[in-house]
Amino acid sequence: MKPAVLTGAHYITGDEACAEGALAAGCKFFGGYPITPATEVAERMSERLPEVGGTFIQMEDEIAAMASILGASCAGVKSMTATSGPGFSLMMENIGLGIVTETPCVVVNVQRAGPSTGLPTMGAQADMMQAKWGSHGDYEIIALAPSSPQEIFYQTITAFNLSETYRLPVLIMTDEIVGHMSEKVVIPDAKDINILSRITPKGRKDNFKPFKPGPNGIAPMPAAGDGYKVHFTGLTHDEKGYPVMTVEAQAIMMDHLMNKIRNNLDKIILTEEYRMDDAEIVIVSYGVSTRTSLAAVDEARKLGIKAGLFRLITVWPFPEEQIRQIAKRVKGFITVELNLGQIHYEVQRCAGYRVPSYLVGHPGGTIISPDEVIKVLKEAF
Amino acid sequence: MPETSKKSLKSPVHPLDDLLRTDRIPHIWCSGCGTGTAFSSTLTAIKGSGLELDSVVMVSGIGCSGRAAGYIKLDSYHTTHGRAIPFATGMKLANPKLNVIVFSGDGDLFAIGGNHFIHAARRNMDITVICVNNLNYGMTGGQAAATTPFLAKTSTTTVGNPEAPFNLPLLAYASGATYIARWTILHTRDLTNSIIEALNKKGFSFIEVLSPCPVNYGRRNKEKSLDTLKLYQEKGIIKNNSNPADTDIDFEKGIILGKFVDVDRATCIENYDKTCRLV
Numbered sequence: 001m002k003p004a005v006l007t008g009a010h011y012i013t014g015d016e017a018c019a020e021g022a023l024a025a026g027c028k029f030f031g032g033y034p035i036t037p038a039t040e041v042a043e044r045m046s047e048r049l050p051e052v053g054g055t056f057i058q059m060e061d062e063i064a065a066m067a068s069i070l071g072a073s074c075a076g077v078k079s080m081t082a083t084s085g086p087g088f089s090l091m092m093e094n095i096g097l098g099i100v101t102e103t104p105c106v107v108v109n110v111q112r113a114g115p116s117t118g119l120p121t122m123g124a125q126a127d128m129m130q131a132k133w134g135s136h137g138d139y140e141i142i143a144l145a146p147s148s149p150q151e152i153f154y155q156t157i158t159a160f161n162l163s164e165t166y167r168l169p170v171l172i173m174t175d176e177i178v179g180h181m182s183e184k185v186v187i188p189d190a191k192d193i194n195i196l197s198r199i200t201p202k203g204r205k206d207n208f209k210p211f212k213p214g215p216n217g218i219a220p221m222p223a224a225g226d227g228y229k230v231h232f233t234g235l236t237h238d239e240k241g242y243p244v245m246t247v248e249a250q251a252i253m254m255d256h257l258m259n260k261i262r263n264n265l266d267k268i269i270l271t272e273e274y275r276m277d278d279a280e281i282v283i284v285s286y287g288v289s290t291r292t293s294l295a296a297v298d299e300a301r302k303l304g305i306k307a308g309l310f311r312l313i314t315v316w317p318f319p320e321e322q323i324r325q326i327a328k329r330v331k332g333f334i335t336v337e338l339n340l341g342q343i344h345y346e347v348q349r350c351a352g353y354r355v356p357s358y359l360v361g362h363p364g365g366t367i368i369s370p371d372e373v374i375k376v377l378k379e380a381f
Numbered sequence: 382m383p384e385t386s387k388k389s390l391k392s393p394v395h396p397l398d399d400l401l402r403t404d405r406i407p408h409i410w411c412s413g414c415g416t417g418t419a420f421s422s423t424l425t426a427i428k429g430s431g432l433e434l435d436s437v438v439m440v441s442g443i444g445c446s447g448r449a450a451g452y453i454k455l456d457s458y459h460t461t462h463g464r465a466i467p468f469a470t471g472m473k474l475a476n477p478k479l480n481v482i483v484f485s486g487d488g489d490l491f492a493i494g495g496n497h498f499i500h501a502a503r504r505n506m507d508i509t510v511i512c513v514n515n516l517n518y519g520m521t522g523g524q525a526a527a528t529t530p531f532l533a534k535t536s537t538t539t540v541g542n543p544e545a546p547f548n549l550p551l552l553a554y555a556s557g558a559t560y561i562a563r564w565t566i567l568h569t570r571d572l573t574n575s576i577i578e579a580l581n582k583k584g585f586s587f588i589e590v591l592s593p594c595p596v597n598y599g600r601r602n603k604e605k606s607l608d609t610l611k612l613y614q615e616k617g618i619i620k621n622n623s624n625p626a627d628t629d630i631d632f633e634k635g636i637i638l639g640k641f642v643d644v645d646r647a648t649c650i651e652n653y654d655k656t657c658r659l660v
Binding site: 028029031046050055056057059060061063064065067068069070071072073074075076077079093094096097101223224225226227228229230231232233234235242243 | 438478
């Protein structure tokens with residue numbers, strides 16, 4: 001057996017760093033299906049998982065890949081899949097099953113330009129709303145947006161920790177540019193990596209309720225074979241997991257699914273600020289566009305424009321309250337993202353039209369130049 | 382009346398109650414439906430298999446038969462439409478000690494889930510797939526399925542099905558299944574024995590169970606539940622080791638039943654351990 005944590009400095013791609021982050025987090029199962037630009041995650045996992053006592057399987061399609069990681073997780077194993085737009089679309093139904101059965105797992109979307117087959121080898125950030133709303137019905141989801149291979153490594157660990165803590169699929173919304181970019185990635189000692197795992201039940205096994213929240217609001221989750229005789233279903237269910245086809249049961253279950261996230265926003269939402277102290281114009285960005293935005297802020301400052309960056313690490317749940325507070329003290333917002341306006345509308349909604357909000361977007365296939373941000377900064381403010 | 386029967390009349394205890402979520406009974410299956418019979422054969426087989434009960438897991442998809450996972454008092458997972466097999470695949474790979482049964486219907490396993498079936502058989506995933514074949518989509522009111530006989534009437538083929546059905550044992554055989562049997566719910570003892578064999582067999586096992594759907598399929602094809610059972614009795618021909626290519630269901634000429642395939646081939650997990658883990 002080889003170590004799961006490859007401590008040391010590496011020059012690897014974002015996709016490879018993602019795989020290493022998963023292994024460091026304790027992932028032992030990957031169900032995948034090849035798709036550009038996410039294939040390298042699967043390739044790395046196919047080599048590395050058997051080395052650390054895990055299992056890799058290439059499934060027959062992304063629907064099966066998503067179903068397999070839910071099955072593996074229900075058997076008590078941390079599991080992951082990685083895909084891109086078309087595959088992400090196919091995974092949507094089973095992501096919903098993961099949400100309603102509260103099954104932890106991590107889904108990586110290395111975004112490429114769409115719709116449909118789009119630009120398979122070229123990046124975009126145009127699946128951000130699909131990440132929030134793509135599966136049918138209401139739900140809360142957690143989605144992270146790394147902007148470098150080093151960040152992918154850490155955020156993959158964070159994604160596993162969040163999914164295990166809150167019992168739900170967690171999405172890593174990276175993109176082709178970060179996924180295929182090679183940079184230095186430093187992997188720390190295993191002892192310095194904080195790993196969280198689902199709480200498992202203790203005590204009586206008869207009449208166990210696998211959906212009865214514990215003191216922290218999350219139900220302990222036994223694995224298949226542990227003897228708790230659980231029932232999981234995609235149907236609306238009660239705390240025992242039994243289907244209940246009533247308005248009341250639906251309301252109770254939905255309340256739980258929404259509130260386990262909404263009541264923990266302070267613990268889930270991760271953001272970063274750059275030159276925000278005296279900023280008058282705030283650039284909101286995430287993922288690869290963070291890199292554009294950092295350069296734009298420095299360039300603007302040279303021009304005497306007081307710009308700052310509010311960077312989303314978790315895009316979902318959206319940091320509504322933070323944007324509301326910032327809106328009270330600034331002249332306006334510019335959202336920089338590789339799509340034609342997705343998170344921009346969230347910013348606009350939360351800023352409440354108190355101040356103007358602009359989009360620097362792009363149909364995808366390349367990164368946004370800082371010059372385009374500067375142009376809007378100059379023209380709009 | 383023997384004394385044991387008198388006793389059972391007093392307290393409503395069934396010998397399979399320990400494997401049932403009795404707090405979920407009555408079940409949803411219509412009177413005359415065969416799913417319950419296939420389900421109780423499965424429970425009897427689980428008991429008779431000698432397997433550690435905590436290691437037995439039932440996974441199902443969507444549809445009438447898919448509800449079985451909600452009635453068995455073992456770890457049970459009622460998944461999405463057609464996706465029971467890949468869910469079961471992930472579960473088995475994550476913990477090879479589990480004995481995973483997929484119990485679902487013909488629509489679920491062979492139309493929406495057909496791709497997963499052939500790939501799990503190709504890989505020789507060590508799971509047991511029990512398909513209750515009632516020739517139509519019962520849960521949604523009796524639409525044509527991939528198993529509906531040519532010219533049979535359903536709610537979406539009111540003048541007769543223009544398509545040909547799958548021969549499920551042949552499909553399983555061509556895909557690589559290592560154990561294949563077909564029974565009807567009239568042949569409960571044979572069915573139970575087959576399930577016991579399948580549960581104790583390494584590799585991908587497939588058992589098709591023909592089952593009446595009097596409310597939807599039967600009504601439109603002038604077949605009461607008893608008529609269907611009589612058909613099974615009169616037209617059923619037990620012919621073990623039949624060539625799967627010869628097992629097309631023909632309700633006029635005869636329905637070939639029996640154990641058709643029982644061969645050995647390295648399982649998905651055995652091959653993975655031998656190839657990938659030794660590098």
